[in-house]
Amino acid sequence: MKPLIKVMLSLATAFALTFIMGRVLGILTVENVKHWLELAGRVDPLWLAGTVVLLLFLDLFVAVPTLTITILGGFFLGFPAGAAAAFMGMSLAAFSGYGISRIWGDRVTSFLLRNENDRLDMAQAFSRNGPAMILLSRAAPIVPEVTACMAGATRMPFPRYLGYFSLSTLPYVAIASYAGSISSPESPQPAIYAALALYAVLWVGWYLFRRSSRKIVES
Template sequence: MKPLIKVMLILGCLFALTFVAGRLLGILTVENVQNWLEWAARVDPLVVAGIIVLLLFADLFVAVPTLTITILAGFLLGFPMGAAAAFTGMSLAAFSGYGISRIWGQRGITFLVKDADDRAALTNSFQSGGPFMIMLSRAVPIVTEVSACMAGATRMPLAHYCIFFAVGTVPYVLIATYAGSISSLDDPAPTIIAVLGLNAVLWTSWVVFNRRGKEQSA
């Protein structure tokens, strides 16, 4: 388990650095994203959809406010068009991370974890706990990208990753975009309820998953 934690922490720190850099430079803040999408909405819905896809794809490289963008997708594009755009962007990010790491990830793991037995233990640990991590990754920022890269690097079968990713992402996208589609500036209640509900369910599930993992380790 320690080699897995080590590699995931390093990956998490790298992704976190992009988040910090983006905030310090004023790039991809909530305000910027909202301004871009509102401008695009005055141009054409397809432009809005394209920007949403690109923003959520960029989440693989630079941390973006994913939930805010997903809700705005529903608000500006309606449902289900907003859901389709958001899911497309998230899928591009996830499967790009999986693909890149499947090709080059083993080299990175070998560089970070020198012992062959430790590398084998890392792979076994992720194959065991990875599915739950992928399904619950929306609960914690950056974990989605880290779990996608780890799935590719440890050679998790693509079909399995697709299933786990869909189980965790499809409900998230549908709920967030639908809430955005029925919200307005005068009535933001659906969005507030969706945000609180999603966070409560995901965080509760994440706590239960971590507790079970600790019990199994003990």
């Protein structure tokens, strides 16, 4: 399990650095994202949907406020159009990360784990724990991209990854975008409650997952 944690933490650190750089440079702030979506909405709804897709796809390379974009997508596009755009953007990011890592992931894992046995242990550990990690990945930023890369690097069959990704992402997108569609600047409570509820459920899931993992290790 330690080799898996080492690789995932290394990937998470790399993604976190892009988030910090974006914040330091003042590029991917919530205010900027909202401004871009408002500008796109003035041009055409298709431009607005494309902007949502593009921003969420960029999450693979530069960490963006995913939940905020999904809620704003629902607010500006309505439901289910906002949900469709958000799901498409998240899917492009996840599948691209999976594909890139499937092709070049061996080079990264070989660099981080010099010992072949450690690489084998990493692959076996992700095979056991990866499904739960993917299902609960929306609990925190960066984790969806890390799990997508790990799935590709460890050669998880794509249909299997697609199934776990869909089970994780579709409810998340639907709830967040619907909450955005019934919210307004004067009444933002649905979006706030939806965000809190999503994170609460996912963090409880992570707690139960970690608890069961510890029991398996101790036994």
